Amino acid sequence: MSFRQNLLRARGHIVMICALIAGLLLVLWLETLGEPEPDSTRNMAQDLMQPFESLSPLPLAIRGESSERDMKHARIAWTYFQNNVDEETGLANSVHNYPSTTMWETGSYIVAVLSAERLGLIDRAEAEARLGRVLSSLQSLRLFQDTLPNKAYQTRTLELVDYGNKPSELGLGWSALDVARIVGTLGLVERNHPELAGEVEKLLNHWQLDQMVQGGELIGTNVTAGEVRRNQEGRVGYEQYAAKAMMLFGYDVYRAYEVEDNLMVKQVEGQPIPVDSRLHRATTPAFVVSEPYLFDGLEFGFDDRSHRFATAIYRAQEARHAETGKLTAVTESHLAEAPYFAYSTVWGGGSPWAVMTFTGERIDSRRTLATKAAFGWDALFGTDYTTQLVDAVEAFADPEKGWPEGIYEETGEVNGSTTANTNAVVLAALAFKATGPLMRVVP
Structure with missing residues (x-):
C-alpha cells in the first residue's frame, strides 16, 4: 500500500491530532500571549496618586464634648443667623444685612x-x-x-x-x-x-x-x-x-x-498638593483652597482619598508658618472692600500661596488668615498649630454680629466682612468636635 493511501486511511486520526494541537496552542495563547497590554493611563494615574498613598493621614480629633469656650464661640456664630434670617421666607442673607443668597x-x-x-x-x-x-x-x-x-x-x-x-x-x-x-x-x-x-x-x-x-x-x-x-x-x-x-x-x-484624569501634583512646603490640570474659567491655572476639604470632613466625613488630600493641604499651611512665622489658614473669603471676594490659595494661578480674584488677577495683599479655616482645621485635626490659629482669630469675634472673615496677613487688620458661610463653618466645626460629621446621626 502506498504512502498516499495510508494517509487517506489515517486522515480521521490526523484531523483529531491537529485539532488537539490547535486547542493546546489556543490555551497557551490565552494564558501567555493573550495577556492585555499594560494600561499606560492606569499606570500614570497610579504614579500621580503614589505621593498620597505613602502619606499618613492625620488622625481625626473628635473630642466627644463641648467646652465652655466652644459654646461661647458657637453662640457668637449663631448670632449671625439670629440677625440675618428673614422672618417670612426663612432664608439667610449671604452677607450681614445684605438680603441676597x-x-x-x-x-x-x-x-x-x-x-x-x-x-x-x-x-x-x-x-x-x-x-x-x-x-x-x-x-x-x-x-x-x-x-x-x-x-x-x-x-x-x-x-x-x-x-x-x-x-x-x-x-x-x-x-x-x-x-x-x-x-x-x-x-x-x-x-x-x-x-x-x-x-x-x-x-x-x-x-x-x-x-x-x-x-x-x-x-x-x-x-x-x-x-x-x-x-x-x-x-x-x-x-x-x-x-x-x-x-x-x-x-x-x-x-x-x-480625580486621576485631571490631576497634577505640585510640591508646596514639602507636601504633595492635588491641583487640577484644567484651567479656571478657561484662562487661569486652577487653585487649591481649604474649603472643600473642610466641608467634606465636617459634613460627610472624609473618604480615604480626601483625608489624605486634606492632610497634605493642612500640613503645607502649618509648614509655611514654621518657615516664615506667618500664621497660615487659607481659603476663599469674602472681602470687606473691592473686589469683595478672593481665593487665598495653597497653590493657584501657577504658583504657591497666590491670592486671586475670580477672574484670575493676583491680589496677594488680601491674603487672609481665615476664621473658617482656623476653626475647621482645629476641629478636624486638633494640633498645637490649629490651637494657635483659633487663638489668633478669637480676639476679633463680635458677640453682637458674629465671626468676621479673618485677618489680613499683610497689615494685621480685620477683614470685617461677616458672612453666612464663615459662621456656618464655625458651628459645623464645633459640632464636629462634639459629635463628629453631620452625616453621623446622634442617638
Missing part, C-alpha cells in the same frame, strides 16, 4: 441649623421649624428656565436677581456646584430629621437635577449676551465634594468623583 449659602444655613441643634443652642422643634420654612421657600422659588434654582435670589421677595441683587427676568443660570451643595445638605436633613424626608423628596422631584448631570460630570449654565450656555463645572476638591452630595440621591457622577 445663593444655593451655596442656603446650604450653609441648613448646616448652621443642624449644628446649632447638636450644640444645644436650639431645640429639635425650633430646628424642624426653621428647616421647614427653608423647604417651603425653596419649593416656591421661580426656577431658571423652570429647571433648577437660579444662581442668586433676593431673600425677602424670593425674586431672581443678578449679583448686584437687582431683579433679573431671565436670571443668571444655575451653578452645578451650588445646587449640589444644597442637595448634600438636604441629605443631611433627611438623616437628622427623617420627619422632613417627604418634603425633601418633594422638592428634589420638582427640580430637574438630571439636567445638571451629563456623562458622569456636573453641568452648569451661564447667560452670556442673552444666550444660555452649558459648561462642565468643578475642579479637584470642590468637584468631588459636589459629587458626594449628588451620590446621596443616586446620581451617577462617576467622572466628577474621580
Whole structure:
C-alpha cells in the first residue's frame, strides 16, 4: 500500500491530532500571549496618586464634648443667623444685612441649623421649624428656565436677581456646584430629621437635577449676551465634594468623583498638593483652597482619598508658618472692600500661596488668615498649630454680629466682612468636635 493511501486511511486520526494541537496552542495563547497590554493611563494615574498613598493621614480629633469656650464661640456664630434670617421666607442673607443668597449659602444655613441643634443652642422643634420654612421657600422659588434654582435670589421677595441683587427676568443660570451643595445638605436633613424626608423628596422631584448631570460630570449654565450656555463645572476638591452630595440621591457622577484624569501634583512646603490640570474659567491655572476639604470632613466625613488630600493641604499651611512665622489658614473669603471676594490659595494661578480674584488677577495683599479655616482645621485635626490659629482669630469675634472673615496677613487688620458661610463653618466645626460629621446621626 502506498504512502498516499495510508494517509487517506489515517486522515480521521490526523484531523483529531491537529485539532488537539490547535486547542493546546489556543490555551497557551490565552494564558501567555493573550495577556492585555499594560494600561499606560492606569499606570500614570497610579504614579500621580503614589505621593498620597505613602502619606499618613492625620488622625481625626473628635473630642466627644463641648467646652465652655466652644459654646461661647458657637453662640457668637449663631448670632449671625439670629440677625440675618428673614422672618417670612426663612432664608439667610449671604452677607450681614445684605438680603441676597445663593444655593451655596442656603446650604450653609441648613448646616448652621443642624449644628446649632447638636450644640444645644436650639431645640429639635425650633430646628424642624426653621428647616421647614427653608423647604417651603425653596419649593416656591421661580426656577431658571423652570429647571433648577437660579444662581442668586433676593431673600425677602424670593425674586431672581443678578449679583448686584437687582431683579433679573431671565436670571443668571444655575451653578452645578451650588445646587449640589444644597442637595448634600438636604441629605443631611433627611438623616437628622427623617420627619422632613417627604418634603425633601418633594422638592428634589420638582427640580430637574438630571439636567445638571451629563456623562458622569456636573453641568452648569451661564447667560452670556442673552444666550444660555452649558459648561462642565468643578475642579479637584470642590468637584468631588459636589459629587458626594449628588451620590446621596443616586446620581451617577462617576467622572466628577474621580480625580486621576485631571490631576497634577505640585510640591508646596514639602507636601504633595492635588491641583487640577484644567484651567479656571478657561484662562487661569486652577487653585487649591481649604474649603472643600473642610466641608467634606465636617459634613460627610472624609473618604480615604480626601483625608489624605486634606492632610497634605493642612500640613503645607502649618509648614509655611514654621518657615516664615506667618500664621497660615487659607481659603476663599469674602472681602470687606473691592473686589469683595478672593481665593487665598495653597497653590493657584501657577504658583504657591497666590491670592486671586475670580477672574484670575493676583491680589496677594488680601491674603487672609481665615476664621473658617482656623476653626475647621482645629476641629478636624486638633494640633498645637490649629490651637494657635483659633487663638489668633478669637480676639476679633463680635458677640453682637458674629465671626468676621479673618485677618489680613499683610497689615494685621480685620477683614470685617461677616458672612453666612464663615459662621456656618464655625458651628459645623464645633459640632464636629462634639459629635463628629453631620452625616453621623446622634442617638
